[in-house]
Amino acid sequence: MPSSIPLPREAIKLFKPGYAHLLNLLQNSLGLDPLTLVNTGLLLAGIFTFLRYLFTRVIVLWVTVRINDDDQLYDSLMRWMSDHQFMNRQFRSVKAISASKSTWEDEEEALKSMIRNGNKNILTEPDPNNLISYRTIVGRSPISLQPFQGTHLFRRHGSWILFQHLVKRGSELVPNVKETGYIQLKCLGSSFAPVRGLLEEAQLYHLERTKTTTTVHRAISNVRDMIRWTRFSARPSRDMSTVIFDKRAKQELLQDINEYLHPHTRRWYANHGIPYRRGYLFSGAPGTGKTSLTSALAGVFGLDIYVLSLLDPNMNESALMRLMSEVPSRCIVLLEDIDAAGLNRPASEPKPGHARRNKIGNTAESTAPSVTQGSVQGIQNGSAATSVSLSGLLNAIDGVSSQEGRILIMTTNSPESLDKALIRPGRVDMHIAFELPSKVDMQELFLSMYRDDTVSVIHGCEVNTNKEQDKTDNRHLESLAVRFADSIPERKFSLAALQGYLLQYKRSPEEACSKAAEWAEKKLAEDDE
Numbered sequence: 154m155p156s157s158i159p160l161p162r163e164a165i166k167l168f169k170p171g172y173a174h175l176l177n178l179l180q181n182s183l184g185l186d187p188l189t190l191v192n193t194g195l196l197l198a199g200i201f202t203f204l205r206y207l208f209t210r211v212i213v214l215w216v217t218v219r220i221n222d223d224d225q226l227y228d229s230l231m232r233w234m235s236d237h238q239f240m241n242r243q244f245r246s247v248k249a250i251s252a253s254k255s256t257w258e259d260e261e262e263a264l265k266s267m268i269r270n271g272n273k274n275i276l277t278e279p280d281p282n283n284l285i286s287y288r289t290i291v292g293r294s295p296i297s298l299q300p301f302q303g304t305h306l307f308r309r310h311g312s313w314i315l316f317q318h319l320v321k322r323g324s325e326l327v328p329n330v331k332e333t334g335y336i337q338l339k340c341l342g343s344s345f346a347p348v349r350g351l352l353e354e355a356q357l358y359h360l361e362r363t364k365t366t367t368t369v370h371r372a373i374s375n376v377r378d379m380i381r382w383t384r385f386s387a388r389p390s391r392d393m394s395t396v397i398f399d400k401r402a403k404q405e406l407l408q409d410i411n412e413y414l415h416p417h418t419r420r421w422y423a424n425h426g427i428p429y430r431r432g433y434l435f436s437g438a439p440g441t442g443k444t445s446l447t448s449a450l451a452g453v454f455g456l457d458i459y460v461l462s463l464l465d466p467n468m469n470e471s472a473l474m475r476l477m478s479e480v481p482s483r484c485i486v487l488l489e490d491i492d493a494a495g496l497n498r499p500a501s502e503p504k505p506g507h508a509r510r511n512k513i514g515n516t517a518e519s520t521a522p523s524v525t526q527g528s529v530q531g532i533q534n535g536s537a538a539t540s541v542s543l544s545g546l547l548n549a550i551d552g553v554s555s556q557e558g559r560i561l562i563m564t565t566n567s568p569e570s571l572d573k574a575l576i577r578p579g580r581v582d583m584h585i586a587f588e589l590p591s592k593v594d595m596q597e598l599f600l601s602m603y604r605d606d607t608v609s610v611i612h613g614c615e616v617n618t619n620k621e622q623d624k625t626d627n628r629h630l631e632s633l634a635v636r637f638a639d640s641i642p643e644r645k646f647s648l649a650a651l652q653g654y655l656l657q658y659k660r661s662p663e664e665a666c667s668k669a670a671e672w673a674e675k676k677l678a679e680d681d682e
């Protein structure tokens with residue numbers, strides 16, 4: 154093809170002056186023919202379109218699995234991809250998760266790296282002259298990279314798998330609306346086995362990583378006033394031994410839940426025509442351990458916690474019904490401070506003790522004498538603090554659309570103010586009453602505060618392992634614990650209050666012990682005023 158046929162002037166005039174100049178330049182300096190260039194471009198575009206068409210045809214031969222971002226598998230797979238595929242392959246589009254959103258695991262990782270780099274004093278007792286800057290810790294937290302909006306082809310156990318992450322952006326008109334996304338996994342052939350294998354591996358990986366954490370979800374309103382379950386936090390599971398509570402009652406509760414969660418129990422319930430649900434009421438003064446026990450139970454049984462507040466201004470009966478139907482079949486639903494919600498029976502609704510509520514699968518009969526309102530607040534104000542009525546709540550708890558298999562835990566400071574219909578068997582199967590602590594409880598709290606054997610495990614560092622020394626320390630601590638409990642009157646303070654006091658002397662049990670009587674006296678005097 155001739156390389157420098159001059160372009161007709163008319164043709165050059167058709168271009169804007171800038172382009173015309175460029176074309177002239179190409180022709181004169183490089184000897185390239187612009188027409189040839191245009192033709193080549195068109196040819197390449199044609200080839201590209203053909204290849205794309207071919208590719209989409211070939212795609213038909215792939216099996217496709219879609220995973221939505223509201224599914225647990227989504228997080229598991231993202232994590233697996235980040236930790237495995239990023240290690241050895243290149244993604245074109247990734248999302249960096251900043252260290253300011255670091256989890257407690259990231260912080261520990263950062264601490265470990267600081268210690269490895271010779272910053273040992275971070276492990277020893279806090280030193281007023283060597284303050285730890287949280288920014289330093291966050292600054293050293295690993296930045297995690299996650300697959301983001303793109304396609305990645307990789308080989309696993311001999312099969313080619315195409316990973317596609319697609320994101321639907323939040324609306325620009327409504328800021329703060331979370332991006333939603335989904336993953337597609339494609340595998341060449343007609344078998345789902347390679348994809349299934351990958352998902353199982355990701356799930357096991359996730360399980361291994363999170364077996365010591367408890368995930369808490371909360372029903373939170375977004376800017377559209379729509380209440381949705383949102384993953385709120387993942388925190389280290391609370392060990393059951395750290396919850397101070399009557400040992401027999403604790404054991405009974407554990408056995409009861411264990412029996413309920415056993416896979417065979419569901420069939421038993423079905424065979425007997427009983428809705429497969431179990432409810433517990435935890436009652437007691439503030440700070441006596443209701444929430445702590447719930448967290449520990451979630452840790453023991455490996456369940457997520459779904460926290461509901463009836464006091465959310467956007468909470469209404471239909472939202473409550475929807476939320477209760479959306480929880481997974483195995484989880485703990487925590488309805489906190491149920492008495493504070495000000496549940497009211499509507500005036501038209503018959504009083505308990507005189508009524509029979511008829512619902513599919515349930516016939517509720519209440520024998521409560523004269524309590525017509527669900528809460529002290531409701532009675533005092535004459536108006537409900539929540540727009541959810543008692544019957545709305547009852548329907549959400551055990552109506553047809555309510556999820557089966559879940560555990561419902563309701564907490565209250567004043568069980569006597571609750572409507573009997575709410576706590577009748579079937580809705581509340583076990584009532585656990587938390588009392589203010591006895592002498593023995595106070596000793597237990599004292600020991601759990603000062604007997605610290607977790608540091609070495611957490612940081613994987615050498616600490617004093619002298620067994621004889623440990624025994625002496627323990628005996629000394631036990632005698633201090635007895636002295637501490639003797640200095641404080643029984644059943645007067647909550648464990649939260651005592652814990653707050655002990656935290657002031659975190660590093661000095663002797664001081665905590667010697668000042669306890671004075672503190673208790675002062676506190677009681679304050680309460681009397």
Ligand SMILES: Nc1ncnc2c1ncn2[C@@H]1O[C@H](COP(=O)(O)OP(=O)(O)OP(=O)(O)O)[C@@H](O)[C@H]1O
Pocket residue numbers: 395396397398437438439440441442443444445446565566648649650652
């Ligand atoms: N029985 C307990 N065993 C161990 N720690 C406890 C106990 N009770 C309270 N605490 C400590 O006190 C704090 C508050 O406890 P928690 O939130 O469980 O109390 P609560 O009964 O749920 O209180 P509220 O009724 O105000 O929600 C926690 O930090 C917890 O560690």
